[in-house]
């Protein structure tokens with residue numbers, strides 16, 4: 001069993017269900033991680049059991065080579081591999097508000113200032129972008145293949161790795177990510193994301 005190769009297993013949540021309160025409630029975390037994320041892991045294993053060749057591919061291999069996937073199962077594989085990849089990154093990057101890693105440092109803050117003017121301006125643009133996701137999807141901060149930072153929205157479980165980008169942070173704006181606590185108030189959920197998202201060293 002592995003987190004990045006068939007047969008996939010569900011990565012454990014790196015903190016308790018209630019660790020992100022009051023910004024994300026424990027019940028939402030439990031359902032999101034143990035039920036919805038687990039469902040993507042299970043469905044990905046179910047489809048990959050028919051494709052021996054793909055069992056040796058990493059998630060990155062699968063998502064970055066959509067045209068190499070068997071046509072009859074392509075949508076099913078991409079959807080579930082994307083669901084596993086995106087939720088792995090989403091839960092991994094969140095951290096209790098009391099931790100001190102919620103501001104970008106080093107090369108990343110330098111690049112953010114270069115690309116967006118300031119961290120405050122970047123947060124404003126990212127938040128606006130997340131508020132504008134129509135239907136189910138995500139907002140990403142990515143590094144493009146030529147090294148630039150970019151904010152991108154995607155639909156459903158699409159990850160910009162499909163067009164050569166790497167993910168720095170992402171916000172799940174599917175309703176299941178916030179509806180229990182925030183109801184229709186997506187903007188409050190987005191604003192509170194900045195208290196719990198963490199940034200890695202670059």
Ligand code: MN3
Pocket residue numbers: 032036087172174176177
């Ligand atoms: Mn989700």
